[in-house]
Amino acid sequence: MRIRREPQDDLLHPPEEATNFNESRYYNFYDTAAGLGGWVRMGNRPNEGYAETTTCFYLPSGQVAFMFGRPHIEGHTAHDAGGLKFEVVEPYVEHRVSYTGPVLLLDEPKQMEDPKQAFKDNPRVDCALDLAVKATGPAWGGEPEAEEGDEVKEVDPEKSFAKGHTEQHMASTGAVTIGDEAFEIDEALGLRDHSWGPRYWQAVWWYRWLTVNLGPDLGFATTIAGTEEGGRHVHGFLYDRERYGDDRTVPIRDVELTSEYDDAFYHHAVHAKVVTDEHTYPVEGDVWSNIPLRNRRSGLVTRITEGMTRWTCGDHRGAGLAEYLDQIVDGKPVGIAAGG
Template identity: 50%
Template structure:
């Protein structure tokens, strides 16, 4: 049997071959938070070329508590680039420098929880024109990769196997970064400009994906400063098995992999959305568990439907506390509900 292990290649920061599954997906995502202005957001493009469209999501958490949001399914015919629905992602230098932009509309929600019913929310709230331009520069190495086989002196992707409908991603990478740029919002001739100097995390995944594949997951991203960040996640599969993971990144030191994650949550409101979080993470060095607490600053519930299942992806901009050190990032909770 050939040697196999999770390997991250420089080419993984570029587009991957379309392996032909009907639900093949290649997505890239960038989040950021400017703690000085109390302002941040995320933007995502997921190419589903074999289904003929991309999923484009842009979400901006504004300082006054309102949230600007847009979701589209623009038509695409190939997986050559992330460039659809007004969003464009360019890799200037793999794992070092990306350029991110969005030119389009945002629905501006004074009450972001209204997005639980997107048809109504999009009809009853005002819109702004948005121009987002960001340079995203790495503050840590990339983390993750794909399970690959050794062939000679190269690592190659094995042939696709398993039920693609039960898969969530064949390969996946994450990286901490520093975002600089600006956002221009224009509403009825009134313009607001935000200069961006923010920390964040990006991810990139490829392979078959349905949002309904896992039973649920929790994904927590954290930036404390340019020298310290983390990601902790736990996915519970349909068979009840758990997949914990993540990392702690300190400048100048190797990643500490997270091998066990316990997430305790206080939920709030009629929609029972996450509000207070306690994440206990055991790292691969066998040291004492790391305990990080979080408080959601701003929340928007997003929705995906398939085969009679309503999937809620709750996106909370979160303030983190690690032994008195304050950080920021996204807490993303995926859960399913019957129609």
């Protein structure tokens, strides 16, 4: 079995027959000088005739500027819908990200527990985003591909989350305007994600996705995921230029994770030991702003909490996201009982 990651895999893929075929891109960043963090995502669902678009910024004031939409699309030729646009300037080297449109300005981001009420009660302001997003290291991941004697296991589209998936640490430069506030973004570190294939958000019982930038020489991204039957899986990659002397990525073998939650089951602190073949990295996360998002399908409720996080590892300081996805059963996120 090989993992295919060719230049064309950084572009769009032909839609598959599955109704829930999705191809999404995601970008996050945090600018220390500006005190502004954010992320944007667009997932084309061409067989369903719409895209999922999300824009989210964490302001220095503690406010969150947020917008979500499902604009209509025809075909699958670009990530360009609802004022949000992603362009590949050069595969795995440089992308362009832009947005022009309204955002909801939330003094209390947790109001998004009830999105209908939150959109009714909070003001909208104009927003403009324009970023050049350039690679700071090699991409990781790809699409499994059979070699001689191998067989790629077919996954029921109803139970699929992604067929192919790449991640890459990036630096963003440009500008963000939110209402009357303007922010200059200068080589703000972050991560981008690209996935394709059938997807339902209910296909994963729970996961914890940590994207961590600890300066230009150390960073990682990892997913700790669990099944309804109690299974647990960890994957991810890490770069450490001080240790290895170059920008190679090494696989993450395990993560010992402990999370602290408030009374509403929102994570506010993350403690992790990230294990590679050569070293264990103790990492602490302080989640300073958190917004809950919701997806519902066939009576199931999925909650995804997006926590902008200050990360530390020894003398290294940085930022990133701690994204926690849970199916909600009896009013409680299922990953907590599993120790996630």
